[in-house]
Amino acid sequence: MTAQEALLKIKAMFAEAQPEVVAATFAEYVLEGGVKVMIDKLELGGKVSIVDEAGNELPAPAGEHKLADGTVITLDENATIVEIESPEVPVEEPETEVELLKKKVAEMEAQLADYGKKKDEEKVMMADQSAKFSQAIQELTDVVIELTKTPQVAPTQPKEVFEKHFPSKNDKISRFLSNYAK
Secondary structure: OOHHHHHHHHHHHHHHOOOOOOOOOOEEEEEOOOOEEEEOOOOOOOEEEEEOOOOOEEEOOOEEEEEOOOOEEEEOOOOEEEEEEOOOOOOOOOOOHHHHHHHHHHHHHHHHHHHHHHHHHHHHHHHHHHHHHHHHHHHHHHHHHHHHHOOOOOOOOOHHHHHOOOOOHHHHHHHHHHHHHO
């Protein structure tokens, strides 16, 4: 490629690359007093206009204006933003790993304390049950001892009734057959 061709190619690139005109896009914001404003960009150099009840846009007056979110914008005579003050948001510092571990250890200690309380309660309950069981065994042994001290009585039927022999079925059959076999 020659020098002249290179220059013509560069000239053609610049001729094609014409700046695009960007249409201004306004976003609607609300001032602290409830008035609607349109801001093309919420940064230095942004244009601000006030929207009335009829929907007409008028340039915003110069001075400080506070948005509903707490942001304060300062405008010049041309309704251009010259200063922006963002509200201070308390930044919550992220917890370090050590703090997280300390919190976890504290939670575990609280759980252990609860388990200790439950264990003590169960010990008291077991001691109470053991005392009741011991008392029941003592009362039962007292009853058994008293039963062994009671005198024995003679049987209500004579001893001969228990020693009497009752013939079995085979004995009865044998006796019957022996009477007829004669």
